[in-house]
Amino acid sequence: MAVKTYIAAITEALDLALEKDKDALIFGEDVGQNGGVFRATDGLQAKYGEERVFNTPLAESGIGGMAIGLATQGFHPIMEIQFGTFIFEVFDSIAGQMSRTRYRFNNTRSNNIVVRTPYGIGTKTPEMHADSIEGLFSQIPGIRVVMPSNPADAKGLLLASIENNDPVIFLENLHLYRSLKGEVPEGYYTTPLDTAAVAKEGSDVSIIAYGGTVPLALKAAEQLEKDGIKAEVLDLRTVAPLDIASIGKTVEKTGRVVVVQEAQRTAGIAANVMAEISERFVLNLKAPIGRVSGPDSIFPFAQAENDWAVKAEDIVNKVKEVVDYD
Secondary structure: OEEEEEHHHHHHHHHHHHHHHOOOOEOOOOOOOOOOOOOOOHHHHHHHHOOOEEEEEOOOOHHHHHHHHHHOOEEEEEOOOOOOOHHHHHHHHHHHHHHHHHOOOOOOOOOOOEEEHHHOOOOOOOOOOOOOOOHHHHHOOOEEEEOOOOOOHHHHHHHHHOOOOEEEEEEEOOOOHOOOEEEEEEOOOOOOHHHOEEEEEEEEEEEEEEOOHHHHEEEEEEEHHOOOEEEEEEEEOEEOOOOOOOOOOOOHOOOOOEEEEEEEOOOOHHHHHHHHHHHHHHHHHHOOOEEEEEEOOOOHHHHHHHHHHOOOHHHHHHHHHOOOOO
16 A cells, blocks of 8 residues: 555556556647646656657547547547546537447447546636536436546546446546545556445435545544534445445435535536435435535636535535434
8 A cells, every 4th residue: 555646546547557558548638748737647658658648639529539539449548638627529529429339339349438537626727627527427328427536546446447348437536636645555456337435434324425525525424423423425436327226225224315516506416316315215214315515506716616615514514404304
């Protein structure tokens, strides 16, 4: 084990993937000598050469189109979109092409493409840089959406995504890049996709979170424990498809649920989680499901970011509301 930052774990995963898989390619805007806008690919071009780690023009649609073509010819593209909201420029390639390739070609072709992009509040970015976009992509059949919340999972889930035979949207939390450190296993390993993890055991209420809200949920759980409330924190890790079995298990265990997301109330995947619980596990519920999210507004300018963002205190208050329900 070694203590690494979230972004260092991602860089290590990319390095290991290029070393193991000679067909793996990394490309995107400024990912070469500069190492990307956040230096996630730092040093990789120098190590593996310009044919395997290379810059593209400032044209997200072109990046997606090239990835599709390369994948059909046996390469394993790892494409970077500099910021999450820039992904709208390549939406057609993802939703209209990557997601349908296996079906369209009767399972004779696949688009084993990883689309890496950062998202999330907390770093005072300009507009169109930090939106939570997972809800949009989780509604596209044929696409996996993976959102790690800690360094160990960032490495293991990225390697699993690169090995996977279907397209993956791999969303990396901007705020966690350098603010979060954790123990990361050495060497090459994968963390199973489509599988949630219990980040903290509890018996009174379940907090279901993902991505950047998991550290907030864990902080809230610590505060709640001082008030005698034992909260279980379930980290979804993959938000499409959902791990329904793990969701059901924690609901059956506690009977009370709060779902947390950074995205606006009508965005994200909280509503989908709540719907699945209501349809499948409603008889296990002792109280209405609580939800904590950003407000239903355009993602704010930097000056309003702190007021807009979900906080641990918001989770604490909602949990107490659900626990006190009778």
